[in-house]
Amino acid sequence: MPVNIPDTLPAKALLEAENVFVMGESRAMTQDIRPLKILILNLMPLKIVTESQLLRVLSNTPLQVEVELLMTSTHAPRNTPQEHLVAFYKTFNEIKHLYFDGLIITGAPVELIDFEKVTYWPELCEIMDWSKKHVTSTFHICWGAQAGLYHHYGIKKYELGKKMFGVFNHQVLTPKEPLLRGFDDHYQAPHSRYTEVRQTEIDAHPGLITLSTSPEAGVYIVASEDRKQIFVTGHPEYEESTLGEEYWRDINKGMEIAVPENYYPQNDAEKKPLVTWRSHAHLIYSNWLNYYVYQSTPYSLGEL
Template identity: 75%
Template sequence: MPVNIPDLLPAKSLLEAENVFVMGESRAVTQDIRPLRILILNLMPLKIKTETHLLRVLSNTPLQVEVELLITSTHTPKNTPSQHLISFYKTFDEIKGKNYDGFIITGAPVELLDFEKVTYWNELQKIMDWSKTHVTSTLHICWGAQAGLYHHYGIPKHELPAKLFGVFEHFVYDPTEPLVRGFDDLFWAPHSRYTEVRKEDIEKVDNLILLADSEEAGPYIILSKDRSQVFITGHPEYDKLTLGEEYQRDQKKGLSTAIPKNYYLNDDPSKEAVVRWRSHAQLLYSNWLNYYVYQSTPYDWS
């Protein structure tokens, strides 16, 4: 079954051009089925790109997925047309009385700020607290993972000496865990961040499980023991061009960002990017939807 999204959302036509199976809401309402209701809090500046990335990886499942988009009310996005936000996004006050099967909190380019100095931090804390009683499973991405680990468990983030940027090899500690079912012993995933969480801090928290790790990139997948919270420190949803576009933006800004590691063929930016992470990204999201959302959520939330 496809992901169910608004008919006019730009991601719909972009994904259809890739032959990704999506369904407009006008067709979806004709099907007598209980879709999974997934809420996405989009904190990324290029919101249309992020929508497309996430909807692509949510679409590869036999389950029908109904998506709602959320923004914070305490921060005004500058890189997305206001009409797009008005047409497709809701604020927390509009949805706080609802329940959702799954919830995704994206990353945000605010890593070098203390959490308490982020303009929407108080609002995000309220949303994360709300998710514990109104959502079956919440998946946190990159800075969203660091924010969730800090808010729920007091785990700090640490600034890195240089930007961790590229595609890195990871390994799984427990291959029997449903979230990584079908994963290879070693797999690749993209990262782009200036800060990290540390293994020793995670291991101090009895309620957390470190599921996947990397010699270079550090902890990658962390779970709460009841599987209601999943923390992903990288960006498995990224498409082929994302790291390259970010590298070019950093170059134009005069930043000293190194070439994204293991991304271009032979690490040569004049050559084509090589996608090493797509299959595991699809597995990660499909497994999350199936085992942590669909198999766990009540049919009738009331």
């Protein structure tokens, strides 16, 4: 089964052109099946780009996945057309009475700002608290992972000496963990962040377990003891061009930024990037959907 999205969402045509199996809502309504309801809190500025990235990796599953897009009401997005937001996004007040099988909280370009100084922090905290009773499992990405670890467990973030930027080798620490089923012992994943969480603080918390780390990039995948919360400090959903677009964007702004590591052949930014993380990206999201959402969620979402 494919991911089920609105017929007019721009990502639908893009993904179909890539031979990704998606289903418009009009066709999905004819199927007698209870789809998984996944809520995506999109905090990224280029929301249409992030939609395509996440829908691409959510589509690689035999389950029908129905996606609802959520934005904050306390911060006005400036890089996404208003008509797109009106047509496809809901605010928390519109959905807080509902229940969902899964929630994805994306990253956001606010890493160097204290959590409490982020304009939508109180609203995000309300959503994260709400998720504990209204969502079967929540998948946090990059800054979203740092925000979730801080809010739920008091894990602090620390500024890095330079941006963690590139594609890095990771190792599996818990090979029998369902989320990591099918992973190679070592695999690649992209990172793009200025801050980190520290292994010592996570190890000291009895409610958290580290599933995977990187010798260079540090903590990568952390799970709550009940597996209802997954924290991923990188961006497995990134497309082939994403790190390069971030690099050239910063170069054109006159910023000092190093070429993303292990991304371009011979670290030559004029060459085509080599994708080494695509299989991992599809696997982590399909494992999450299968083992931590589908296998755990009640048939009637009201039972949550």
